Amino acid sequence: MAAEALIELRGVNKHYGTLHVLQDIDLTVGRGEVVVVIGPSGSGKSTLCRAINRLETIESGSIHLDGRPLPAEGRALAQLRADVGMVFQSFNLFAHKTVLANLMLAPMKVRKQRKEEAAQRARELLDRVGLASQADKYPAQLSGGQQQRVAIARALAMEPKALLFDEPTSALDPEMINEVLEVMRQLAREGMTMVVVTHEMGFARSAANRVVFMADGRIVEDRTPEDFFTAPRSERARDFLSKILKH
């Protein structure tokens, strides 16, 4: 894929104490590309995802978004984060606000949209994720799958250039995983740039342009899903795949 780079990581390193959680990470995500990051737990894949919008700081190396280096703190960082949506494992919907208010808050506060404009856009997005009828409920009144779809809609309300997914289905009951993955597949088809940390191999196969396999803080393989799943090059990846695909 020769698309221009939207997210670019060069030589990124990070430690947690003595644990070298990100080791010389180089990763480029092109505009419109869907990159799925997989790997055993503790391999650094969530940290990698969170470093891209600086929820985790890094110690060395550089991260560029749309050609601009990631600012350190303050207003410039906030502006950049507004352009990169994030979907969390534990949804993190604002517990004291209704579903509609969850979607309207950031567009009004950050993008300075008028209330009517934000509300209209929020209802369109809720409709798109199939939750138009839940607009006036509070997050705690929804199922996990519904909360995660609201969280995706909330991220989309900012009209981001890219979306980061940090294990979006890991906290869900099995029967709710598909409703979330379906929304994500639809986004992928529409050309959204996505970085997805997940254990859903079916999603990786069907929606990803590239699969990045991480182990022990390093990127071990970075290939198309077809190549990766049928002929993994590294022993580490073969071992990982055999463990998760066997049952």
Add this chain to the structure above:
Amino acid sequence: MNVLLDNLSLYGEGLLGTVELTVYASLLALALGFLMAAFRVAPVGSLRGFGTAWVTVLRNTPLTLLFFAVVLGLPRFGVVLPFQLFAVLALGCYTSAFICEALRSGINTVPVGQGEAARSLGMTFPQTLGEIVLPQAFRSVIPTIGSTLIALAKNSAIAGAFSVTELLGVYKPLNELGYSIVWTFVWIAVGYLIVTLTISALFTLLEKRFGVAR
């Protein structure tokens, strides 16, 4: 018994004085406590340091000593104010340290993910704090803040020793007039109960309205 009816206006003035001190000092304490709590969780190191120093100094100084510092200290720097205002300053600053810590304990009950979600949407630190974290933190600290303000109401008695009209000070003229000391104090206690039970009722109401639904 007659001590109240004979001296209704004196008791009234005292009660009014205590109410005024309580209301003004509470407002100051809430505003400053809010600000200091924001400082203590701010991403800027110097603000955190200032907040910590504020709490450490004011929470660990006896209130009477603080009154002396304000009433005797500030005039040396050319700050001459009515005694009531000095008392409001001393009480308000002292209590703000406790409000700050109550708010901060509330902030710690809000899951980290709430703040992360707000930041990931591009909200600034003041927006994240004001829109997401504090509204949720406030719900869990309503009872604690109520207790702190009740303590403030009772602490306002110290102001009587610094020439401020307030409820406890009422006993001095009444004692000189020869009234029963026991009944004098019973009615003073009733006055304090009126103030503290009002605060307590107000916070029960707030808790019902805004408390965390479980």
